[in-house]
Amino acid sequence: MTAATPDDDADLVLHAEVPESGDGKRLDAVCAQLFADYSRSRLQAWIEAGRLQVDGEVVTRCRHPVTVGARLRLLAEEIEEAFTLEPQDLPIDVVHADRDLAVIDKPAGLTVHPGAGQRDGTLQNALLHHFPQTAAVPRAGIVHRLDKDTSGLMVVALNLKAHARLVADLQAREIRREYEALVQGELISGATIDLPIGRHPRDRLRMAVVEHGGRDAVTHYRIGERFAQFTRLDVRLETGRTHQIRVHLAQLRHPIVGDPLYGGPLRGSGLEPELREALRAMRRQALHARALALVHPRSGAEASWERPAPEDMQMLYALLRRFAPHGA
Incomplete structure (x- = not known):
């Protein structure tokens, strides 16, 4: 069975393929099986x-029989949460703010959106407090996401017009997002990773490079700094799939240090005890959204911001320079 997979960062367009068990069954019954996050009604x-296509054609009859291998595309709608999202006075690092947008330097450990497992204490709660006008904007103006344990820059729209413009620019790949990542192993040179990403076929918490049914995903990287048995990379996203950088680098067998989902056991032989202990103590992926560049939705002028990696990553760099210089 091909599981439902997200179309983009909004997770509202879902794809699935009819399995053998659904051959000949009515469409709504198969959808209830494949899109289990939503009720049959x-x-x-x-x-x-x-809102549903079968092999590219819109089908509006729930009793329509489907065949094995048929490709389904569902345009799902946002489901309003059963709880009220309250503003919370949580500290956030506002790098820039004007009447149209704000740029936030999100710390590692801060969840962006509330969900079933966390209803408050998120960036969205904080934005509603610090920028009350975002109550009138979808998702409190959040245009793109960062994983909970990824640090760095995010842009937030402060009104509907700015939101529409920024979302359109993001979809057109006109917002430039640059990251830095510390990975296991020594890479020789930079490159581009062009491999489709979809939901992992067996583990719904993970994404994976998939041959069929995945969404296009393109990641560019270059060498930032070399260490013995490790490399700091400068990474630029062309697309924005869930966990994209983490999945792509793990696929290269150079997973991000500290990544609890894709990293695997720490590699490296003959490491100094202090360095090994610090690497093992890194409980989150060593990934930071360092730079952000866009066209301002009101003025049309180019704008950019940059923030260095936080202290936990800087400490690892310092130890690697001390104990594992390249060529040592």
């Missing part, structure tokens, strides 16, 4: 509203 309403 909600799925029926979406089908009847023309």
Whole structure:
């Protein structure tokens, strides 16, 4: 069975392939199996509203029989949370703010959006407090996401017009996002990774490089600094799939140091005890969104911001320079 996979960062366009067990069954029953996050009645309403395609054709009959291998594309709608999202006076690092947008330097450990497992204490709660006008903007103006344990720069729209413009620019790949990552192993040179990403076929918490049904994903990287058995990379996203950098670098067998989901056991032989202990103590992926560049939605002028990696990553760099200089 091909599981439902997100179309983009919004996770609202889902894809799935009809398995053998669904051959000949009615469409709504198969959708209830493949898109299990939604109730059958909600799925029926979406089908009847023309929000589901079968092999590229809109089908509005819930009783429509499907065949094995048929490709489904569902345009799901945001489901309003059953709880009220409250503003919270949480500290956030505002790098820039004007009447249209704000740029935030998100710390590692801060969740961006509330979800079933966390209803408060998120960046979205903080934005509603610090920028009350974002209550009128989808997701409190958050245009793109960072994983909970990835640090760095994010842009937030402060009104609907700015939100529409920034979302369009993001989809057109006109917002430039640059990261730095500390990875295991020594890379020789920079390159581009062009491998499709979709939901892992067995583990719903993970993403993976998939041959069929994945979304296009392009990551550019170059060497930032070489160490013995480790490398700091400068990374630029062309697309923005969930966990993209983490998945792509793990696929190269150079996972990000500290990544609890894709990193695997720490590699490296003959490491000094102090360095080995610090590397093992890194409980989050050593990934930081360092730079952000965009066209301002009101003025049309180019704007850019940059923030250095936080202290936990800087400490690792210092230890690597001390104990594992390249060529030592």
